[in-house]
Amino acid sequence: MSRLVFKRLSSTVTIKSTPSKAHHHQPIPSSSFPSGYLLTGLHAGVKKKAGVLDVGIILSTSERPTSAAACFTRNAFKAAPVVISEQILGENVGRARAVVVNSGCANAVTGAQGIEDAWAMAKETDVLLPANSSASSYTTSQTLVMSTGVIGQNLPISKILSAIRSQRDGNSQTLGSDFDAWERAAKAFMTTDTFPKLRARKFNINGVEYRMAGMDKGAGMIHPDMGPPALGPLHATLLGCIMTDAAISPRSLQRALTYAVERSFNSISVDGDMSTNDTILLLANGAAAEKNGIKQEEIDEETDKEAFEVFKKELTDFTIDLAKLVVRDGEGATKFVTVTVKGAPTYEDAHRIASRISTSALVKTALYGEDANWGRVLAATGSVPLSSPLHPNKVSVTFVPSDGTTALPVLVNGEPEKVDEERASEILALEDFEILVDLGGEGAEAAQYWTCDFSYEYVRINGDYRS
Secondary structure (H helix, E strand, C coil): CEEEEECCEEEEEEEEEECCHHHHHHCCCHHHHHCCCEEEEEECCCCCCCCCCCEEEECCCCCCCCCEEEEEECCCCHHHHHHHHHHHHHHCCCCEEEEEEEEEEEECCCCCHHHHHHHHHHHHHHHHCCCCHHHHHCCCCEEEEEEEEEECCCHHHHHHHHHHHHHCCCCCCCCCCHHHHHHHHHHCCCCCCCEEEEEEEEEEEEEEEEEEEEEEECCCCCCCCCEECCCCCCCCCCEEEECCCECCCCHHHHHHHHHHHHHHHHHECCCCCCCCCCEEEEEEHHHHHHHHCCCCEEEEECCHHHHHHHHHHHHHHHHHHHHHHHHHHHCCCEEEEEEEEEEEHHHHHHHHHHHHHHHHHHHHHHHHHHCCCCHHHHHHHHHCCCCCCCCHHHCCCEEEECCCCCCEEEEEECCCCCHHHHHHHHCCCCEEEEEEEEEECCCCCEEEEECCCCCHHHHHHHHHHCC
């Protein structure tokens, strides 16, 4: 890792270059992707740079009804695409067949024009969907919409609609189902991301093989707090879309996604800022059964709890993998840090403490400086109101290396250890490591958060984001 050293005021500051993250994106065999989807990424001209993909399209082509679920930002200033996607899901009772996304402009805080533009994107994408026996059940649109980019600016909507319209023509159509098509769609999500975030996996339920694939984006303005649509029980953004060819009922799909998001995307932080546009979408089109000639009812928690639990676990593990990619690509990040809190009275208590540690500017700057300043971790821990009192004399803090070598306790049952600073420096010099906080209480609940450091590069990126 190259380093530049310069004098600023009276201190010497060492600036580390951000490590390359390109190795986190690798080709995926086309056979790994779920059946019954067509995708593409297009250049519409939302972004200034010529040829950069900035509109993504995802279509479900299954003859079966496609279930859809979502978790949206709880920010009061919900962007136009969030507003209309919530409405579409509500009116269609958890069904949708397509997703359209643009990057480069968030279409947030854009008033009536923003709502009109989001609806125009949805309806233009509807035209691309193949005829389907379930199409008549949709009361408004069949397409969910996502946008990401600068807040407070209107979309160049004519350019976006023209790009979507280009996919009607067989000569210019780029929609496909192979790796290249999935990768193009993933690239269309990107803003300050340094690599497209795309993953796929196979899983089995009741002897049937299914596939799941997904993409997300995010590098800054990352501290999501997303929940299900309201109908149910100030630039970069977290967006994600997951597709499976399993058949899951809409209500059970939403329950699974809400559970998974709380333990994945709602458990990451780059800078502690919640976006106006944060959205995770999940489509389940049942195409695997269709492809294999199997007659199969939709999996539902009430009628087949065991199958539902298998799907929920697969989805949760998958969303964790996708969420970690966002942190690894954090703007200017040089560290990937797992914060684990255990021994808490409730999961919510453990989650709140892990969140507070992960968002502490003092903790994050110490991580960048590779300084084992555990007092900052302890201060963050003690600042969180809990459901029952915290006992400081029972709390322990340990730095755990990712390479399997010996961990370093720095506080044990409230008593500071004599810290081997050389060993501490070795651990914090790693790109990946864990901060483990054991509350030592009678509770057995635990939670994890994934975070990164704050660097000079983060300030540079965000100091001139709009230029």
